[in-house]
Amino acid sequence: MRKNRRRGVFGMTLIALLLLVTMTACMGSGKEENAGTVDTDPNESGTEEMKPVTLTFLSAWNGGGASFPQDQKNNPVAQKIREKTGVTLNLESITTSEVEKLNTIFASGTVPDIVNAPFWSTTGGEGQVIKKAAMEGQLLDLTPYLDKYPNIKRLVTTGIAKDFAEFDLNSPEFEGKAYLIPTETPDGTPESIHNWNYGLFARGDILKALNVKAEDIDTQEELYDLLVKIKNGGFKDIGGKPVIPAGTMWNGWDYGQFLAGWTDYTISDFREVDGKLIHWTQSKDHEARLLYMRKLLTEGLFDLEAFNNTSTTANEKLTTGKLAVFGAQPMLADLQKTLYKTNPEMQYELLGPMKNKSGDIRTQVEKPGRSGFPALFLSADIKDPDAALRYIDYVNSEEGRLLAYFGIEGTHYTMENGLPQWNPDVKKQFDENPDLKRDAGLNYLPGRFIGAFSSEVTWPTPEDQKTEWQKLEESFSAKMPIKIIDKVSASYLARDWPQYQGFRDKTSSLNFDEEFKKAFFAASDEEALNILHSVQEKFRAAGVEEMSEFVAQKAAERDDVGF
């Protein structure tokens, strides 16, 4: 009897322990660790004291955590911002799809205090989700706060294309409310528009061995011939394995560079072909683009795994010289600390620039301001919106920007003739090991918190202080200058088409690019063309031709519309 009772007690204790462990595992501690000291003196305006606040920040960008310092809270920049604003950020990022993450946080009601996410348009992708969330009360309306935070007010009005500001950033459906703070936008001058230098880059040693000049390759035929020569040349990566003649970064980004011959450098979804306006999905060029890609893939000239590359596998290929030619940005941040250190002879050179069938070189098309950018928004449930806005406003002040880009005066830089100059030792360390710069907190603010600004325009680096990589980027930009079109995009006219919403509903589950990529791997050219024609037909069935006619009519009524 006693034995049984003892067993019972033992069993109950075990169960209690098990439950306790389970429940403890399910619960967070809910407490924030002490984030450090706060300057509780009256702030610069001298009116109020700041309480220490910890806020959550999500960088809703795939791989966005790469710029986060290892010590998020006590790096020199974060400490200084805490002294000035009382705010500490818990930084979070994602390694999955941006739109998936946004849908998840909105549907589950777990929106972090501050979020930065892609905002390219309100008719698709992430922007569409953000717009829906804004209209359904998930985002904080910033209108009442803007006058209090002049730097933020500048961000929402500077460096944004007129039409994008009118129809997307301040969508009429927002009814005058402001939900988004643009970042990474230019300061309003053409010089401050960032050139991303998209293009095709070929390994220098291979071009040399083949006696080919990079600038001579500027047509689709020449590109094909070059890739054939590379394939037959028996070139190797740094591990002694054969190179892949052509490839991309993760998920096929950006295979479009291999099709620059059929790229139109425009600002809308519509193209003028033989005097008629067509939607981009209906272009005849898609057939030629498709067959060209198929030729590269079937002849072993293009990385078969390019469209499944994760960022890790893509990076591995890039930094081992596995790709003889790649299409994307120059990827100098990754290459300068890896391949260019171990094998400088392999340094990639810009091909062309490639020309399209009209003879235009590959270029970045912009309006006087930016159409689409990373945007910040605050959760409607944020407990202390002023703390978040104080943080954003501060890092966008002159003092905050200096801190974000150059760190602590005296430690990292000194001011000379009104311009910040890196301390030579610090600069040497950062040049040799870019991770040190990241861990000092000098990488995470510029792209995700600062806008209406260009460091290169405000603090131009003297020629003798530019790193070889800066000079290399600039040489690419010089070859592919930005093209500015000061017009209203015709895409916005389509929104007045009476059947526009019906068209959007019918095409919401159609993914042209996914079908296009599927066609690359079809068993035959005929089957591939069938896949292409089928998706084009689905867009026609949804009314894309009627929509184009409507847009053409509306565009004819005004003279400021661009295609």
Add this chain to the structure above:
Amino acid sequence: MVPKGVVIPGFEQLKKNRKLNKIWNFRHIYLFLLPAIIWFLVFAYYPMYGIIIAFKDFKFNLGILGSPWEGFKYFEQFLNDSSFYDVLRNTLSISALKLIFGFPAPLILALMLNAVMHKKMKRVFQTISYLPHFVSWVVVVTLLQKILSPNVGLINDIRYQMGLDPIFFMGKPELFYPLVIISDIWKGIGWGSIIYLAALTNIDPHLYEAAEIDGAGRWSKLFKITLPCLIPTIGILLIFSLSGILNAGFDQIWLMQSPATLSVSEILDTYVLKTGLQQGQLAYSTAIGLFKSAISLLLIVAVNHISKRVSDVSLW
């Protein structure tokens, strides 16, 4: 034992009390069920009310209960979706193949292990066969990709040394199903065989001794004793498998999917993720998920009913 038709006043109440007494006597053992019950309530039953958004125009601010009703709009939309037949065909094909090849595999392994006389050897084989179960699909698929990669893969390296062109195994639609089935069997065969091994130990050894005396050989014993004794276990597992026929294996397929194989690899689960989380059509994707669950429920009821009639094996 109370004869049929005889009613003793208070007997039913007594029976109930006895049952409750029995439960009370073993209460500490029943309490062990509590974490599992809590888990089911919190993570399975409580979120289940969310399926009603399949009938609603889901708004973030109005939430699941507050969003306006839309009726069967999303079900109709799915049935008229141009991808409907492809997605359903792929789901059924993969599930059917997994059932045909994957279902008997653990049984065969269990019978083979059972035939191993050397006890230590048997344990070693058993342990080795269980191990892949504990490896996540992410690792399994990454391994597959590494082995089969056209650029740095082991197989293509060998082909390259032999002067042959590389093959993009993971990108060939005709190889997609075999790779799915083989990797699924490799991962699950050991774990799946545990139940059969347990059932095999329950077979009365006297039956084998009697059969041996009667001169039965290995095959006779297998077909006349072992398999018939395993029928109830096989039946139950088959019912479970058939009910999950629309679960083609999300993790595995999602990771193995690529544009090259999309025509054969888009299944209901991957389509739900794409329409729901990637395109933000949460109500529509819930409707697709509910469609899948409703068919699975119908299947389990039907198969259980048939099984009960045919073989006396049933879940309830």
